[in-house]
Amino acid sequence: MVDLSMLVQGIRSGEMRALARACRLIDERDARAFELLKLLFQHDGHAYVIGVTGTPGAGKSTLVDGLIRLYRDQGKRVAVLAIDPTSPYSGGAILGDRIRMQQHFTDEGVFIRSIATRGHLGGLSRSTGDVLHVLHAAKFDVVILETVGVGQDELEVTQLADTTLVVMAPGLGDDIQAIKAGILEVADVFAVNKADRVGADATAQDLLQMLSLRRVPKGVTKMQGHTAVSTLRKGPEAEAGEWVPPILKTVAHRQEGLAELVDAFAKHRAFLTTTEAGRAIREQRRIAEFRAILYQALIDEVDARFAERVSEKLKDVVDGRADPYSSAEALVRGVIDDQAET
Ligand SMILES: Nc1nc2c(ncn2[C@@H]2O[C@H](COP(=O)(O)OP(=O)(O)OP(=O)(O)O)[C@@H](O)[C@H]2O)c(=O)[nH]1
Ligand SMILES: [Mg+2]
Numbered sequence: 001m002v003d004l005s006m007l008v009q010g011i012r013s014g015e016m017r018a019l020a021r022a023c024r025l026i027d028e029r030d031a032r033a034f035e036l037l038k039l040l041f042q043h044d045g046h047a048y049v050i051g052v053t054g055t056p057g058a059g060k061s062t063l064v065d066g067l068i069r070l071y072r073d074q075g076k077r078v079a080v081l082a083i084d085p086t087s088p089y090s091g092g093a094i095l096g097d098r099i100r101m102q103q104h105f106t107d108e109g110v111f112i113r114s115i116a117t118r119g120h121l122g123g124l125s126r127s128t129g130d131v132l133h134v135l136h137a138a139k140f141d142v143v144i145l146e147t148v149g150v151g152q153d154e155l156e157v158t159q160l161a162d163t164t165l166v167v168m169a170p171g172l173g174d175d176i177q178a179i180k181a182g183i184l185e186v187a188d189v190f191a192v193n194k195a196d197r198v199g200a201d202a203t204a205q206d207l208l209q210m211l212s213l214r215r216v217p218k219g220v221t222k223m224q225g226h227t228a229v230s231t232l233r234k235g236p237e238a239e240a241g242e243w244v245p246p247i248l249k250t251v252a253h254r255q256e257g258l259a260e261l262v263d264a265f266a267k268h269r270a271f272l273t274t275t276e277a278g279r280a281i282r283e284q285r286r287i288a289e290f291r292a293i294l295y296q297a298l299i300d301e302v303d304a305r306f307a308e309r310v311s312e313k314l315k316d317v318v319d320g321r322a323d324p325y326s327s328a329e330a331l332v333r334g335v336i337d338d339q340a341e342t
Helices: 004-012 016-027 031-043 060-073 092-104 124-137 152-158 174-181 200-213 225-232 258-274 276-305 307-318 324-341
Strands: 048-054 078-084 110-116 142-147 163-168 189-192 247-249
Touching (some): 004 016, 004 031, 004 124, 016 031, 016 110, 016 124, 031 124, 048 060, 078 124, 078 152, 124 142, 124 276, 163 258, 189 258
16 A cells, blocks of 8 residues: 555655655556645646757767766756666666666665656656656756657657757767657757767757758647647747757767756756746646646546447447447547436
8 A cells, every 4th residue: 555645755855765656656557646646746846857869879878977977066966767668677778878877876866767668558758747747746956858769759758858958979870860850849959979079060060050941930830749849849939039959069978068068958947937938838838748637537537437338339440330430429429428417
């Protein structure tokens, strides 16, 4: 049994065991997670959330490691959520990252956890969002969301961040990758890492050129999945107080350029909190989150209360007795009429 008020207390005082337990409830989609999140929400908004994504091997994890160190030196408490597209325990990439970050495991002010993309019916961004609320309540000052890949899931996760850092490196063929994955649109700050290698200036130059070519035209919003959010995050008033993503060169393993990076983060954070465009971005995120929670709650409720009807309709569709449109319509109408009567 989990005593929720005890758990809240443990989370509020930053106990690692309480945090791990809360994350587990969320992972397992335990009904008590919902209750816990209700209780925690009054403590929301403490942490500054940084999303880190970019091309494989660009040095994301090394950079995150450096950022942890820098923030720790400032006395800040830091949490890292590693978003693993395969599994939390067997992924080679994560394993390497864990070894690299091992030095922080004994540090009370650092919390590191990986989140698997598999088996999350409500979507990876939803469960990551839930864990974020726990970290806010646990009074972490900085939360870093590190994604392993650049797939749609990972890009969606970066929408949960206040600031998204996209990491590139020379000689990885970034440009084509970047355009494909829509990575340019999600970036608030760019790091061209491995600046100790030849080609870093050229990569930065390429990036600058691509950015100036790819400004989102006025009034254009692609209404599909996370894309809508990523366009909107620039805000409808983008022309007025537009944020122009800076491109910074770093050498992650030598901590070079990291202070400048943190400085750029602070500026972007100020942009979010003090400008009209920033306010619009934050509003859009609240709406998107509420919609996701609402839809999932509706689906769960219907699945639980009308399981038989749902499976009947499913069977009709699978056996070819009915078309999916009529079946869905009949099911929704049936559920609503039922509710009206009671
Ligand atoms: N020369 C040089 N090497 C670096 C730098 N930063 C990281 N590396 C090296 O690049 C390799 C990849 O670094 P990671 O931090 O694992 O990169 P990553 O982006 O997290 O990689 P994945 O998680 O596999 O996508 C490692 O061998 C690092 O030591 C840098 O600034 N300069
Ligand atoms: Mg990594």
